[in-house]
Amino acid sequence: MSLQPLNTETAESLPPVQRAGRITDTVHEALREAIFAGQLKPGTKLSVPALAKQLGVSRSPVREAVARLAQENLAVEETRRGAVVARIGTADLARLYEIREVLEGLATRLAVEHSGKKLVTELEGILREHRQAIDDHSAAAHTRADMRFHQVIREASGNPGLIELLKGLQAQVRLAMVTTTVTAGPVLALADHHAIFEAIRKADPEAAEQAARAHIARLRHNLEGVAKRT
């Protein structure tokens, strides 16, 4: 039951390390990664029998994994017609940012209220890496640092449901990025993160919430400016 990489007709390639846990989870993760990597592009049909064959597992866990993708809004199901990878355009992305704006604001405020200097230290490290990524002109490292910054903050919020929702939103944003290449630019992102960090360091919940909201609002406005022109 070793999973084979997508788009490969040939034999085994993953190490024989028995992945722990349920096959369903492994398949779900594999499909998510394939989607984020652009291997399964928006619009692609997610044929359960085909994927099962490619991955070397039965149809059951694939069916479950695809259903999960649909509930995460990474795929769209039509009855009796199967699922396709979701297409998230700039208009949809703007709607997602509306939600993210208030939720990131909330998470940041809660993080300041509950968390100590461990958070500050961790964010300092991430910002350092972020700066390095930009100096190196590494888009991949920039994205990684960007995502980790938000991840660390939301996980410090102490609200499990909030963490889950923000994870879900980030996944959708990641999918949107496969198609839409609209960013405010790494340098601006880092500047925003620095502002958020400063408010956290000063343990000012209100300022932190506002800075986080302003960050996402800026992303959204940038997006809407471009969308109008398209």
Added chain:
Amino acid sequence: MSLQPLNTETAESLPPVQRAGRITDTVHEALREAIFAGQLKPGTKLSVPALAKQLGVSRSPVREAVARLAQENLAVEETRRGAVVARIGTADLARLYEIREVLEGLATRLAVEHSGKKLVTELEGILREHRQAIDDHSAAAHTRADMRFHQVIREASGNPGLIELLKGLQAQVRLAMVTTTVTAGPVLALADHHAIFEAIRKADPEAAEQAARAHIARLRHNLEGVAKRT
């Protein structure tokens, strides 16, 4: 494939009307309703074979429906151990209200920004019914009017993801209410709704957002006051 009611050993009872759509959807809806009605209480094991037998369908759609409940946080899955109906206590509920506070605020502001007088008219009708429910001392009618008030507003927000999230939160709140009987009281709820309505009628987005947030914040504070005493 006519679904039989839960907790019944005897024969058919639902009308022979062929419910349209997928069996999975019907089962999912049936389980949700059974949970909200308190027929499936928090902690109850959701045995797939047992439910399949009771509902007169095969295990496949039941399995899918239970998986969905888990993703909605109405059930909790443990690997190799199946799912149980989720137990949402006052502490969890407070966390949900933290999220709801900012999302209801957002939805209300967006509703004011996008929507016209149709919204105002509809809310007026709901508030009239709500007042009636309270005069009649009908808890059921109060709950229905309360839920509809929030439903109409969120659907006027024009943000599909936001609508979905708020629906999910409301479902979890409904489940919590099966166990926890902590309310600020119907009269206060109606007063809050009136305040929200007034801001909407005046087409004041900021005031509407603040009123909606204050409403949920009040519910949360009331809850936390009780939780401390428990």
Added chain:
DNA sequence: AGCGATAAATCTACATGTAGAATTTACATG
């Protein structure tokens, strides 16, 4: 070549089979 009809292939949605894990039950022992 373009187009409609029809046949073949494919897929979804549901039903059913089953190994191995987890739980429950039965029963012996102190």
Added chain:
DNA sequence: CATGTAAATTCTACATGTAGATTTATCGCT
């Protein structure tokens, strides 16, 4: 009567079977 233990039962997670819907391929006709 409590408690450990082994047998029996039940369940999850995955594999597989299949009717009927949908899609794709084929082919005749213009």
